[in-house]
Amino acid sequence: MSQSKIIVALDYPDANAALNMADQLDPSRCRLKIGKELFTRSGPEIVKMLQQKDFDIFLDLKYHDIPNTVAKACAAAADLGVWMMNVHTLGGPAMISAAREAIGSHHDAPLLIGVTLLTSMDQQTFDAIGLQGTIPETVLRLAVMAADNGLDGVVCSAHETAMLKAELGNQFQLVTPGIRPAGSAKGDQHRIMTPAQAIQAGSHYLVIGRPITAAADPMQKLIEIENDLG
């Protein structure tokens, strides 16, 4: 198992494109994330193929449904032997605890993480969907609910990690997308930080997609990011 804090997001339309990127990366120096596009097109087979190349897999399907449905989906994901998987905290306490119960808490169960507010969400979007208060207050409330119902950590932006670490302790895993090395395009992300700033703020894992996968030399970019982390 890799010790890397870097999780590379494989947002690709097919297995060949994902495998081609994986072949340019070193499984001892990063983990991989499979999200909705790749999984919908390539299914459990791509999980197996990347595991056979020795990569730890974060299956980022953000389950959000009635408790029974999410519990069954989580059990199916755990059967794939993934390293990390997630549900959406907006499903609430009953859904979250059903997910926890479905995969158990034994030492080799996947890390079960809850998505709080997406890193693409800014205050304008937050207001437009009718949520009350501020983004940090809401992320804190959802993260406390996740912890109280047995999750191992949350997906949040690096802007919230110091606050969550102070409130929930260092064992609660903070997984942060929206990572942008200096000079890279923001794209559709809003709550962003550089890799070094995110680690300094307390992130346990950095999810990085396009800044690595769109680089001319993805492994070189990964090494540059590692060097920045010190």
Ligand SMILES: O=c1ccn([C@@H]2O[C@H](COP(=O)(O)O)[C@@H](O)[C@H]2O)c(=O)[nH]1
């Ligand atoms: O709040 C969230 C949750 C998940 N993501 C996912 O992370 C990657 C980020 O990719 P970039 O190319 O580095 O923007 C992507 O797969 C998202 O689905 C997120 O960005 N924010």
